[in-house]
Amino acid sequence: MRKVNVEIITKTVKELCIEANYYCNDDIIDALKKSKETEESPIGSGILDQIIQNAEIAGRKKMPICQDTGMAIIFLTIGQEIFFEGGLIEEAVQEGVRQGYEEGFLRKSIVGDPFNRINTGDNTPAIIHYDLIKGDRLTIEVAPKGFGSENMSRIHMLKPSDGIEGAKEAIISTVDLAGGNACPPMIVGVGIGGSFEKAALLSKRALLRDVGEYSTIPYVKDLEIELLDKINQLGIGPQGLGGRTTALDVHIEVFPTHIAGLPVAVNIGCHVTRHAKKTI
Amino acid sequence: MTKKITTPLDKATIIKLKAGDEVLLSGVIYTSRDAGHKRMIEQMERGEALPFNIRDAIIYYVGPSPKKPGEIIGSAGPTTSYRMDAYTPKLLDSGLSGMIGKGDRNDVVIQSIIKNKAVYFAAVGGAAALIADRIVSSEIIAYDDLGTEALRRLIVKDFPCIVVIDHEGRNLYKSEKEKYRVTNKQ
Numbered sequence: 001m002r003k004v005n006v007e008i009i010t011k012t013v014k015e016l017c018i019e020a021n022y023y024c025n026d027d028i029i030d031a032l033k034k035s036k037e038t039e040e041s042p043i044g045s046g047i048l049d050q051i052i053q054n055a056e057i058a059g060r061k062k063m064p065i066c067q068d069t070g071m072a073i074i075f076l077t078i079g080q081e082i083f084f085e086g087g088l089i090e091e092a093v094q095e096g097v098r099q100g101y102e103e104g105f106l107r108k109s110i111v112g113d114p115f116n117r118i119n120t121g122d123n124t125p126a127i128i129h130y131d132l133i134k135g136d137r138l139t140i141e142v143a144p145k146g147f148g149s150e151n152m153s154r155i156h157m158l159k160p161s162d163g164i165e166g167a168k169e170a171i172i173s174t175v176d177l178a179g180g181n182a183c184p185p186m187i188v189g190v191g192i193g194g195s196f197e198k199a200a201l202l203s204k205r206a207l208l209r210d211v212g213e214y215s216t217i218p219y220v221k222d223l224e225i226e227l228l229d230k231i232n233q234l235g236i237g238p239q240g241l242g243g244r245t246t247a248l249d250v251h252i253e254v255f256p257t258h259i260a261g262l263p264v265a266v267n268i269g270c271h272v273t274r275h276a277k278k279t280i
Numbered sequence: 281m282t283k284k285i286t287t288p289l290d291k292a293t294i295i296k297l298k299a300g301d302e303v304l305l306s307g308v309i310y311t312s313r314d315a316g317h318k319r320m321i322e323q324m325e326r327g328e329a330l331p332f333n334i335r336d337a338i339i340y341y342v343g344p345s346p347k348k349p350g351e352i353i354g355s356a357g358p359t360t361s362y363r364m365d366a367y368t369p370k371l372l373d374s375g376l377s378g379m380i381g382k383g384d385r386n387d388v389v390i391q392s393i394i395k396n397k398a399v400y401f402a403a404v405g406g407a408a409a410l411i412a413d414r415i416v417s418s419e420i421i422a423y424d425d426l427g428t429e430a431l432r433r434l435i436v437k438d439f440p441c442i443v444v445i446d447h448e449g450r451n452l453y454k455s456e457k458e459k460y461r462v463t464n465k466q
Contacts, residue, residue: 058409181383235461242456
């Protein structure tokens with residue numbers, strides 16, 4: 001049994017909120033630079049330049065890459081042998097978000113009620129997902145999610161007879177509909193199988209994968225490659241103003257499902273799909 | 281070719297702008313997004329004057345991040361425009377001449393742009409740190425309680441944007457996508 005004081009959760013969440021919002025991950029920068037070499041649209045190419053330059057400015061000046069510093073989505077992967085002391089995990093996470101968004105000069109974008117829409121003022125509550133695994137390590141991953149792209153995400157409850165072709169159609173049509181609204185070039189996260197909420201969660205998790213990292217399941221990897229190619233034929237291009245670079249990557253997660261169902265969730269991530277991780 | 285334009289944005293300038301033109305914009309622009317638009321329309325419906333002169337003005341759809349000490353503004357890239365579609369025609373009818381945002385607009389807005397000889401620009405979504413560098417002053421002039429959504433008066437210098445829907449309704453979101461779309465040849 002390893003004892004962990006929840007203070008470390010607060011501190012780590014705070015640091016990761018700031019890190020994720022200031023520094024664009026290298027895998028994305030590399031993918032943007034690669035796309036720039038093949039982008040045929042002059043407008044698209046100019047936009048890719050601006051996006052790359054923006055990431056450089058944000059990192060250098062320690063300021064948010066995007067003004068929409070998102071709703072804080074937090075993944076906690078907890079080794080079962082840890083004994084937490086010093087308070088509640090939930091409160092420690094929310095306090096970390098509160099401190100990170102305040103000290104990092106990040107935008108507070110959360111309203112306390114979907115209809116009265118009064119800003120909570122500290123970007124809480126964060127959305128927290130817990131996973132229990134064996135061992136005594138704790139991994140915290142912070143993925144601030146902007147809503148330009150979140151709004152363009154969709155879930156499709158397909159029939160088993162729709163099959164893989166139906167799933168492809170659902171994914172491609174969702175990206176086509178997202179168009180310029182989701183700040184392309186996008187990262188496309190897909191969850192297939194499970195239940196309604198499991199598919200959505202898988203699609204969110206898929207966005208945490210590095211660009212260029214494929215599924216370990218051979219047929220899923222083939223599907224990822226095929227869909228990226230098809231999505232980049234849609235013509236949407238950087239910022240929806242035409243071109244070949246509509247998505248940087250497609251990540252698909254699959255899960256067992258019910259005999260009657262084929263849920264397909266598509267979570268759209270923008271060109272700065274942010275995530276920062278630390279293991280304690 | 282990049283065109284340099286200065287606000288206020290008069291009709292003579294607008295009719296020279298064509299979809300696809302890259303523009304460096306300088307002068308005064310106003311910021312407003314979801315809650316700010318709702319508030320402006322409510323004021324207009326009550327017959328009250330808006331907090332700024334909307335004639336030939338440009339509204340930039342943005343909710344900036346907080347500024348650090350010594351800075352003028354935080355990161356300040358465009359937000360998605362379609363959420364303002366319900367409010368835009370009324371503002372255009374009242375003299376607004378341009379909007380800066382990202383993403384396509386609905387047909388009602390496009391018809392209103394044509395009718396009022398207005399223009400819609402896109403800035404690069406997510407280029408928020410780069411755009412912040414082009415903002416030389418920022419002042420909240422109304423709706424302070426809306427926080428990031430408050431109405432701000434910005435002065436910008438060489439703000440980079442692209443004409444995406446011009447006064448004749450030419451729409452870059454449609455025309456460019458078609459150009460690069462690969463259709464199934466069967």
